[in-house]
Amino acid sequence: MLTAVTVLTGLSLALAAVLIATERLVPERGDDAVERIERLLPRIQCAQCGYPGCRPYAEAIWNGDAEINRCPPGGESTIRALADLLGREPRPLDTSLGQASMDRVARVDESLCIGCNLCSRACPVDAIVGLPHRMHTVLTRLCTGCELCVPPCPVDCIELVPRHG
Amino acid sequence: MVDVTLERYLTGGIRLLANKTASTEEPILRDIVPPQLVIALHQHGGASAIPIVKVGQDVAKGEPIAIPESPPSAGVHASSSGRVRAIETRLIPTGKRLRESLCIVLDTDGEDRPFDPGPAGAWPQGREARLERVRSAGIAGLGGAAFPTATKLERVAGRCKTLIVNGAECEPYISCDDMLMREAPAEIVSGALEMADLVGAPLCIIAIERDKPRALHAIRDAAITAADPRLKVCEIPTVYPAGGERQLIELLTGDEVPSGAFPYAIGYVCQNVGTAYALHRLATRGEPVTSRIVTVTGGGVDRPRNVEAPIGTPIGYLVERCGGYRDDVVRLIHGGSMMGYTLPSDDIPITKATSCIIAATSGEIRQSYEEWACIRCGDCATACPARLQPQELLVAATARDFDALESLGLDDCIECGCCDVVCPSHIVLTDRFRHAKRLYAEHARRLALSAEAELRHKRREQRLRLSEEGSRAAQEALKAKLRADNEARRKAIAAAVERARQRKRRDVQP
Numbered sequence: 001m002l003t004a005v006t007v008l009t010g011l012s013l014a015l016a017a018v019l020i021a022t023e024r025l026v027p028e029r030g031d032d033a034v035e036r037i038e039r040l041l042p043r044i045q046c047a048q049c050g051y052p053g054c055r056p057y058a059e060a061i062w063n064g065d066a067e068i069n070r071c072p073p074g075g076e077s078t079i080r081a082l083a084d085l086l087g088r089e090p091r092p093l094d095t096s097l098g099q100a101s102m103d104r105v106a107r108v109d110e111s112l113c114i115g116c117n118l119c120s121r122a123c124p125v126d127a128i129v130g131l132p133h134r135m136h137t138v139l140t141r142l143c144t145g146c147e148l149c150v151p152p153c154p155v156d157c158i159e160l161v162p163r164h165g
Numbered sequence: 166m167v168d169v170t171l172e173r174y175l176t177g178g179i180r181l182l183a184n185k186t187a188s189t190e191e192p193i194l195r196d197i198v199p200p201q202l203v204i205a206l207h208q209h210g211g212a213s214a215i216p217i218v219k220v221g222q223d224v225a226k227g228e229p230i231a232i233p234e235s236p237p238s239a240g241v242h243a244s245s246s247g248r249v250r251a252i253e254t255r256l257i258p259t260g261k262r263l264r265e266s267l268c269i270v271l272d273t274d275g276e277d278r279p280f281d282p283g284p285a286g287a288w289p290q291g292r293e294a295r296l297e298r299v300r301s302a303g304i305a306g307l308g309g310a311a312f313p314t315a316t317k318l319e320r321v322a323g324r325c326k327t328l329i330v331n332g333a334e335c336e337p338y339i340s341c342d343d344m345l346m347r348e349a350p351a352e353i354v355s356g357a358l359e360m361a362d363l364v365g366a367p368l369c370i371i372a373i374e375r376d377k378p379r380a381l382h383a384i385r386d387a388a389i390t391a392a393d394p395r396l397k398v399c400e401i402p403t404v405y406p407a408g409g410e411r412q413l414i415e416l417l418t419g420d421e422v423p424s425g426a427f428p429y430a431i432g433y434v435c436q437n438v439g440t441a442y443a444l445h446r447l448a449t450r451g452e453p454v455t456s457r458i459v460t461v462t463g464g465g466v467d468r469p470r471n472v473e474a475p476i477g478t479p480i481g482y483l484v485e486r487c488g489g490y491r492d493d494v495v496r497l498i499h500g501g502s503m504m505g506y507t508l509p510s511d512d513i514p515i516t517k518a519t520s521c522i523i524a525a526t527s528g529e530i531r532q533s534y535e536e537w538a539c540i541r542c543g544d545c546a547t548a549c550p551a552r553l554q555p556q557e558l559l560v561a562a563t564a565r566d567f568d569a570l571e572s573l574g575l576d577d578c579i580e581c582g583c584c585d586v587v588c589p590s591h592i593v594l595t596d597r598f599r600h601a602k603r604l605y606a607e608h609a610r611r612l613a614l615s616a617e618a619e620l621r622h623k624r625r626e627q628r629l630r631l632s633e634e635g636s637r638a639a640q641e642a643l644k645a646k647l648r649a650d651n652e653a654r655r656k657a658i659a660a661a662v663e664r665a666r667q668r669k670r671r672d673v674q675p
Contacts (some may be wrong), residue, residue: 043619053622102611103247125621144618 009097034058039125040081042073045124048098053124055155059088073100073145104160106138112157119149119158169211175385175416177550178404184502185340188462188469192416193344195473197486198245198273199268202477204230205257208516209305210312213235216269222249225280227453230269230558233300237316238302244455247273258499260310260518261580268514271477275604286451292363294324302453303517306445308342308408309500311518317434321364325401328366328434329417330357330441332373332380333401333408336501339521341458342438344345344471346380350387353438354396356445360436361395369395370417371438381491396424402445405503408579410435412483459515461487463493465524474515480522482510496530498523503582509537534591544596546582551577555584555594560638562601565606570601 018066023099038058049070051057060066061082068082069091076093083090108119108128120128120136127143130136138149150158171383204331207213215230224243231241248271255268289295302317309333331355334342348352354371361369371388373381381400401407403414411422422428430437439457441446446452455475461470467488478639480497484490498505499513501521515522523529545555553574561569575598584594 025315043615045618045622054619124625125618126625127621134404142617142621144241 014104027057034062036085037061039080039085040066040074040078040085040103042078042144044073044100044102044144044146046144046148047100048072048100048147050097051080055092067094070097072098073102075101077125100145100147102145103163104139105163106144106147106158107161108138109157110135110137112155114155116154118152118154121153122132122148125149137151173552174598175401175404175407175412177583178406179548179586180403180413181337181405181503181586183403184337184462185343185376187277188338188340188460188471191468191470193205193449193458193473194333194486194646196277197472197474197478198275198277198480199437199475199482200273201250202244202247202271202475203255203257203271203479203517204241204269204271204477204516205255205266205514206241206268207264208259208311208476208518209237209239209303210310211239211316213267214238214241216252216267218249218252218269219601220249220251223597224249224271225278226278227282229301229453233313235373236300236319237313238300239305239315240264240301240453241269241476242303242453242455244269244477245271245273246276246278246280247271256509256513257516258508258513258519259516261504263499263508263513268477279381282451288448288451295363296322299444299447300303303439303591304447304454305517306437307439307443307454307457307517307520309504309518309520311516314436314440317429318360318438320364320427321429321432321434322431323365324432325364325366325434327368327370327418328357328364328511329433329435330369330371330438331408331410331413331414331435332371332376332377332384332438335374335403335405335408336503336521337405338462338523339460339501340462340601341460341471341520343377343380343631344460345442345458346377346438347383349442350380350383353384353441354387354391354440354446356443357436357438358391358393358396360441361445364434366434367395368397369393370397370399372399372401372413372417374403374407375400405583406550406579409550409579409581410491411579411581416438433546441597445606454517457515457517457519459519460521461524462499462521463523464496464497464529465491467491472577474519476517477514478507479512479514483515483522483572484511484524490524492528493522494524495527496525502529503586504580536592537583537590539590539592542589544587544589548587550581550583550634552580553578556603558598559592559594562597565601565604567605570605575605575606576602 004017030157038054041054041058043054045053045134047053049057061068068088071078072153093133095152110164115130115133117132120130123142127139145160147160206216206538212234214233215295218224218230225246228243229240230243249269250272251270256263257266267617289298296315296319304314305311306314306584332342355450357369357371369386379631385398388398407416408436413429415421420431422431443454456473458469458471459474461483467486470487472483497508497511499508512528513649514626539559541556549555558573561573578598580599581594582595
């Protein structure tokens with residue numbers, strides 16, 4: 001009886017020691033975790049979360065600096081997926097951030113465009129083309145609806161329209 | 166040998182009341198010309214055809230009014246002679262749902278004056294030229310999917326083991342193929358052999374369900390007369406959905422079309438008997454598709470029968486020619502009783518995908534029961550001809566679990582509706598699966614957009630970094646050059662000053 005208790009206690013203590021040592025000595029690979037978080041984001045780089053892109057936001061989530069409800073284009077499904085991955089409580093989307101949605105695309109009003117080139121410089125996915133002083137246009141298939149081209153336009157000729165029709 | 170005995174049986178499937186006899190008592194009603202035709206430009210699978218007529222233009226029957234866009238697509242022709250009244254967007258029926266399409270509205274003149282294509286109408290020599298002719302003549306799968314036939318034949322050409330001509334017509338109420346086989350068996354056989362030539366098939370099986378003895382006899386006789394060694398006529402059991410493309414191939418050959426692939430991948434091609442008939446008409450008489458056989462039936466129509474209807478005939482006119490509505494009609498259905506859908510009105514025109522119009526009475530439509538919880542009896546899995554697990558799919562569809570939907574094979578669901586019929590809890594599974602397919606397509610589209618956005622963003626970052634590095638390097642080079650230039654100039658000035666000083670010294674000394 002005493003032998004059994006001693007052996008089992010000793011064994012469990014030894015295993016616990018090994019586990020604790022492993023956790024201390026082997027650092028968790030933050031890169032992998034950030035990568036996995038980034039995979040769950042829409043990766044359209046709209047920056048509406050307040051971070052300059054999806055990767056920085058993923059890093060902020062991993063470091064515990066940011067809530068998981070700051071991604072408007074990802075919406076509820078992204079929040080749910082992030083909550084599952086990180087074991088955090090899902091919470092409603094922070095609606096104060098913006099309404100970027102992958103269901104919409106930007107459209108340039110061609111009669112107003114002055115060819116200033118500012119929108120195409122703002123586009124994170126190179127979906128706006130045009131020569132300086134010539135009309136610019138949006139490549140609808142590639143546009144993610146991130147709205148980043150809207151504020152730089154000096155003549156307000158860009159609007160977001162539904163993707164289909 | 167003209168006949169084959171079948172020893173296999175369909176996986177899953179159900180037996181249904183056929184309800185076909187009402188519409189097979191009278192011969193096909195031919196030569197009808199409605200006062201107005203609404204001819205859809207996007208009635209085939211693939212891209213919409215491009216209109217080539219103007220409003221106010223006079224056209225003859227069979228004259229091309231729209232030409233095919235890049236394949237898969239098919240041409241569209243005037244179904245009767247008359248004048249183009251308008252080119253506008255209308256609601257049209259396709260195989261699975263209603264959609265909006267550009268349509269050419271034609272006021273007919275009642276003369277049905279045929280178009281003379283001249284030498285261009287002759288059946289050309291060579292496979293490529295003939296397939297091109299099939300495309301421009303607007304031949305599309307007349308079984309109900311209306312996929313452009315030329316594209317389907319092209320994909321299998323050269324590697325076709327067996328051409329299957331589908332006369333199964335397993336869905337209740339529909340009898341257009343049955344009547345066509347009774348009335349034009351020789352033409353169907355000739356069209357089938359022409360198709361076999363086009364794809365180089367060594368074997369051509371015409372498959373007909375056992376409940377159509379007259380069609381079976383007619384086709385058998387025609388096949389004996391044709392006396393072609395490639396030709397076989399096969400009687401298949403009456404089970405729904407034995408006429409589904411994948412089901413029919415498996416039933417006849419034992420080969421299963423792989424998930425996500427098309428029959429041509431394993432060397433088979435299925436064509437409806439109506440399509441074979443259309444090909445015969447094109448090859449022998451140069452006629453494009455301007456009409457199709459439509460079954461007008463159901464308890465709500467006075468004289469149910471089959472009609473050879475010009476493409477674009479309003480459904481209301483068709484019903485009128487079949488004696489009109491009875492008082493107890495409650496619903497109008499496009500397609501058969503299993504896979505068809507309800508039409509909002511009868512001014513919708515028929516397309517090449519319209520095989521059947523049912524004017525249903527309240528006794529003919531499915532009662533709407535209260536749905537109960539799934540009791541996991543597994544009857545739906547037994548009935549499923551695609552060997553899926555509908556009860557599992559239901560759970561995944563409700564949870565919108567796209568990974569599960571994919572691994573359970575949602576994409577292989579043919580939406581036949583067998584699971585709905587057998588479900589003891591009255592769960593409407595097929596509608597859920599249709600909805601889930603749409604959501605899944607949306608989900609896949611988003612994933613693709615995300616992946617592409619990420620890639621382009623990375624490339625852009627890289628490019629900007631490179632150009633920044635490049636410009637920094639250029640600036641450094643410029644600075645170095647300026648510095649070197651300055652240095653050289655300074656040296657030159659110093660040298661000049663030195664020379665001047667020496668000269669001054671020389672001037673002073675003497």
